[in-house]
Amino acid sequence: xxxxxxxxxxxxELRRAAxxxxxxxxxxxxxxxxxxxxAGASKGIVLHYFANKQELFEHAMREAxxxxxxxxxxxxxxxxxxxxxxxxxxxxxxxxxxxQPSVCHAWLALCAxxxxxPQLARIQKVIHMRMRSNLMSALVHMLPEEECEAVALGIxxxxxxxxxxxxxxxxxxxxxxxxxxxxxxxxxxxxxxxxQSSVADL
Amino acid sequence: xxxxxxxxxxxxELRRAAxxxxxxxxxxxxxxxxxxxxAGASKGIVLHYFANKQELFEHAMREAxxxxxxxxxxxxxxxxxxxxxxxxxxxxxxxxxxxQPSVCHAWLALCAxxxxxPQLARIQKVIHMRMRSNLMSALVHMLPEEECEAVALGIxxxxxxxxxxxxxxxxxxxxxxxxxxxxxxxxxxxxxxxxQSSVADL
DNA sequence: TACTTTATTGTCCCATGGGTCAATAATTGA
DNA sequence: TCAATTATTGACCCATGGGACAATAAAGTA
Numbered sequence: 001x002x003x004x005x006x007x008x009x010x011x012x013e014l015r016r017a018a019x020x021x022x023x024x025x026x027x028x029x030x031x032x033x034x035x036x037x038x039a040g041a042s043k044g045i046v047l048h049y050f051a052n053k054q055e056l057f058e059h060a061m062r063e064a065x066x067x068x069x070x071x072x073x074x075x076x077x078x079x080x081x082x083x084x085x086x087x088x089x090x091x092x093x094x095x096x097x098x099x100q101p102s103v104c105h106a107w108l109a110l111c112a113x114x115x116x117x118p119q120l121a122r123i124q125k126v127i128h129m130r131m132r133s134n135l136m137s138a139l140v141h142m143l144p145e146e147e148c149e150a151v152a153l154g155i156x157x158x159x160x161x162x163x164x165x166x167x168x169x170x171x172x173x174x175x176x177x178x179x180x181x182x183x184x185x186x187x188x189x190x191x192x193x194x195x196q197s198s199v200a201d202l
Numbered sequence: 203x204x205x206x207x208x209x210x211x212x213x214x215e216l217r218r219a220a221x222x223x224x225x226x227x228x229x230x231x232x233x234x235x236x237x238x239x240x241a242g243a244s245k246g247i248v249l250h251y252f253a254n255k256q257e258l259f260e261h262a263m264r265e266a267x268x269x270x271x272x273x274x275x276x277x278x279x280x281x282x283x284x285x286x287x288x289x290x291x292x293x294x295x296x297x298x299x300x301x302q303p304s305v306c307h308a309w310l311a312l313c314a315x316x317x318x319x320p321q322l323a324r325i326q327k328v329i330h331m332r333m334r335s336n337l338m339s340a341l342v343h344m345l346p347e348e349e350c351e352a353v354a355l356g357i358x359x360x361x362x363x364x365x366x367x368x369x370x371x372x373x374x375x376x377x378x379x380x381x382x383x384x385x386x387x388x389x390x391x392x393x394x395x396x397x398q399s400s401v402a403d404l
Numbered sequence: 405t406a407c408t409t410t411a412t413t414g415t416c417c418c419a420t421g422g423g424t425c426a427a428t429a430a431t432t433g434a
Numbered sequence: 435t436c437a438a439t440t441a442t443t444g445a446c447c448c449a450t451g452g453g454a455c456a457a458t459a460a461a462g463t464a
Contacts, residue, residue: 026318028230031451042413047453105317112314114370115307116228124370150386157363157383164362168316168326181359184352188390233421244443
């Protein structure tokens with residue numbers, strides 16, 4: 001275990017600053033100067049650690065994704081059954097510390113660049129593949145094989161749609177509301193053996 | 203019926219050009235110069251008809267939304283029952299001429315600005331209220347009152363989520379796939395009296 | 405201690421793009 | 435026909451922001 005390198009520390013600080021500025025200002029408004037200010041440094045330092053703006057925000061997206069992934073993994077490690085694994089995935093995606101309008105705004109800004117930034121598209125693809133594989137590993141034990149695909153797509157679309165609503169909403173959509181919606185879906189879409197337990201816990 | 207005013211024609215041309223550039227370039231890349239070029243005019247003309255860039259893209263969003271609304275209204279006018287109305291809303295939202303990655307890219311670019319552009323937020327709110335009201339007017343005849351809210355939210359979230367996937371996807375998600383997913387949801391979530399007919403037609 | 409590498413800053417450059425404006429062309433309307 | 439309005443252009447201005455760079459400070463290394 002060696003000491004933390006200063007470059008790693010700085011990079012992390014800058015990635016986070018970048019993500020925070022993105023929440024407030026969007027991609028166009030997120031200038032290197034603002035990111036530097038947010039991190040309490042000068043613009044030069046940003047370009048010392050990242051080759052250019054794209055690379056900075058690519059790493060910011062990577063880190064935000066990693067945080068979400070870790071939240072899901074932590075819950076998955078406690079899950080003891082396919083149903084619990086499914087719940088772990090879903091609840092991880094709606095943890096209150098993530099499920100905030102400002103966080104969604106940053107994600108939206110990043111997603112809007114995906115079509116023109118191959119690096120962001122790759123990250124997006126990884127996120128999506130992981131979600132799918134996580135879901136399938138639970139669903140195959142709960143549903144006839146030919147239905148798994150449909151339900152996996154339904155769950156991911158619902159999660160994305162609820163997140164989008166969080167970012168665009170005027171009314172307050174809470175983490176609890178979102179989870180209630182997900183349980184509503186599962187309770188109707190999974191075989192009744194699983195359905196009741198999902199409904200029960202809220 | 204008076205002759206078409208040239209200013210109305212120009213405005214429409216420019217709104218459409220703006221939307222097309224948005225599809226390719228995103229918000230930051232959609233410069234007034236590119237919009238003008240897309241419309242076959244000069245930059246000056248854009249600012250002659252629109253006070254500034256925000257106003258231009260606000261009108262572009264309005265027009266795109268109107269097109270979608272009209273598609274839904276046209277289908278609603280043919281619907282003879284609550285179930286048909288529900289199908290009209292859903293199918294209108296996945297018409298192939300709209301449900302294209304490039305169109306989704308433009309929407310994404312606009313949605314990403316919503317948090318910082320009150321005008322866009324207002325349009326977004328109108329869209330959302332209309333969707334909700336359309337859905338509720340059908341659902342109240344199909345479900346116990348206390349479930350309508352949940353299903354309306356489920357449908358909107360699914361639609362948004364499927365659209366988002368269209369824009370971010372690597373794999374090809376078609377209009378048919380999306381509709382199949384929506385029918386899968388309805389067939390499990392609506393009372394079985396309605397469920398079978400939804401499943402039957404694909 | 406002296407030398408090298410890394411961290412950090414502030415300055416400078418330059419392309420870009422939004423917006424203004426004056427000049428000109430086309431239309432309209434009396 | 436002629437004046438007034440509207441359409442259209444291109445030149446110009448200027449703030450902004452990404453990125454390069456040289457200079458300096460700090461840290462590590464021998």
